[in-house]
Amino acid sequence: MSDGQAAGRSIRLLVADDEHLIRGALCALLGLEPDIEVVADVDNGLAAIERAIETRPDVCLLDLEMPGADGVEAATRILATVATRVIIVTRHSRPGVLRRALAARVAGFVPKSTPADELANVIRDVAAGRRYIDQEIAATALTAERCPLTDRELDALRISQSTRSVQEIADHLHLAPGTVRNHLSSAMTKLDAASRHEAAEIAWQQGWI
Amino acid sequence: MSDGQAAGRSIRLLVADDEHLIRGALCALLGLEPDIEVVADVDNGLAAIERAIETRPDVCLLDLEMPGADGVEAATRILATVATRVIIVTRHSRPGVLRRALAARVAGFVPKSTPADELANVIRDVAAGRRYIDQEIAATALTAERCPLTDRELDALRISQSTRSVQEIADHLHLAPGTVRNHLSSAMTKLDAASRHEAAEIAWQQGWI
DNA sequence: GGCCAACCGTGACAAATGTCATGGGCATAC
DNA sequence: GTATGCCCATGACATTTGTCACGGTTGGCC
Structure with missing residues (x-):
């Protein structure tokens, strides 16, 4: 061709x-x-x-x-x-x-x-x-720096875009709610976000999810 | 002309x-x-x-x-x-x-x-x-129905767009935090939103703020 | 005047959210 | 082998958030 x-x-x-x-x-x-x-x-x-x-x-x-x-x-x-x-x-x-x-x-x-x-x-x-x-x-x-987030953190953020409660995210991932909160918290720290919504927004902006 | x-x-x-x-x-x-x-x-x-x-x-x-x-x-x-x-x-x-x-x-x-x-x-x-x-x-x-929100509810939503904590909103409006939460809660009920961010988003979509 | 409805402001309470300390698994380095 | 570091999973804890019940003010209506 x-x-x-x-x-x-x-x-x-x-x-x-x-x-x-x-x-x-x-x-x-x-x-x-x-x-x-x-x-x-x-x-x-x-x-x-x-x-x-x-x-x-x-x-x-x-x-x-x-x-x-x-x-x-x-x-x-x-x-x-x-x-x-x-x-x-x-x-x-x-x-x-x-x-x-x-x-x-x-x-x-x-x-x-x-x-x-x-x-x-x-x-x-x-x-x-x-x-x-x-x-x-x-x-x-x-x-743009490389994505600092781990797999699980990305999973949690991805699902949190379309879902309301942590419990639902936990159900999707088959995890305890506390674990999900932990991943989200970790992502929030890395991205300097004040809420999981903001973290998800940033990750989306960066094209990571 | x-x-x-x-x-x-x-x-x-x-x-x-x-x-x-x-x-x-x-x-x-x-x-x-x-x-x-x-x-x-x-x-x-x-x-x-x-x-x-x-x-x-x-x-x-x-x-x-x-x-x-x-x-x-x-x-x-x-x-x-x-x-x-x-x-x-x-x-x-x-x-x-x-x-x-x-x-x-x-x-x-x-x-x-x-x-x-x-x-x-x-x-x-x-x-x-x-x-x-x-x-x-x-x-x-x-x-589109007319805006069901009151003045104070609109104030609170407007500020909540650019601010992180309820306390800051309260400071801006010279109100007690509880009052702000009340206005936001009321707005959330009226707009069927799950969080103040979502409520603000809806109000913005509708062109109300 | 009295009654009613709507809005505003407030604090007490319950639920959700985020943070922290801990332990297990699994690599790589020594 | 042991040690180190990273990721994952979890529950206990503190903070934040949303809900509720209450009282005060205003303005329309009988």
Whole structure:
């Protein structure tokens, strides 16, 4: 596979973003570029996977925040099946997500604050086989320290996001309530949080859960 | 003021959105419409106010979520100075914000899920002096019951957003801790929340604080 | 006037939450 | 082998949080 577009052939692009306004604008704008052709546009992650398999685009432009499957998950499943390249576009770049994305063999990672004409260049770069990671995001990702939490602490935090009482968390994990409180307390200390909710929030921001 | 654009004159538009990618795309796309001319584009609320005063556009398209001044605040200050019309674009439409927006004499209110070509029509409608409120948002705003919280409950919730302990809230309000807990408890009951944080979150979602 | 409802402020009480000290298991280092 | 360090699990303890019952004030209504 690899470079399917020699000079003269246009880049076949799939666009996935759940906001119609933005997706429509992107499609229209990128479609104007002489060397880019939008072959599919969808509004959720699952549809992105399906259409990518159908249309086999050269490049997939995926929003990170989407219903169905988020950008990284969609990327993983697309790349497992189709010979294509993926660019993730994101609004808030939680450090740690970049790590996940790179692990998923994503070729590009840009924030939505990127100017539109620059995005076209990123698409060309990626289609040509290069990688493009936004400077800013890369810097914060490097600065971001590694996750200091243990497995159990992460488990407890993850469940505490969707649950109200410690007892419920304990039930899920088959642990005594005191143990759960202990893990949560430990996580709170490490993250300098005042409550388990805040700790979970921080861990989420960092992309650890 | 009012209808500055008889047939033949193009609609002069200001676009404010903090995400370059989207703003760029919007400007380019709307600029393609024969009867729309983008005369200014900015990335924050304060700049929107300045440029609106300078360029006196027919219509201002403002993102609700912006640094500096949010869409409604910018709209208020623009409309106090310039004879123009404002359309607010939003991602998550908290009910209650619509109320604020209408009170600020905003002429249009649309979600980002609006297709791009429809947005152009909304701009034309608004420029012609009509109003356009998205059906969906209007419906949820009407469905949304009036705020059941009392003044003190709102005070307590507001402060609890930025503060950690009940004691601090009590200090701010010059009340006994027990009193604050009481107000918060009352609010929690009314909003069916399990913690003051959740109650504050709900009140915020509803646009009450 | 008396009655009623709503809001505010307060402290006593019960439940939940977070902290701490302890012990077991399992690696790696000496 | 022993020692050290880390993670896990647990129960006892103190603090924080939410609930409840009470009294005071205000304003509308008969």
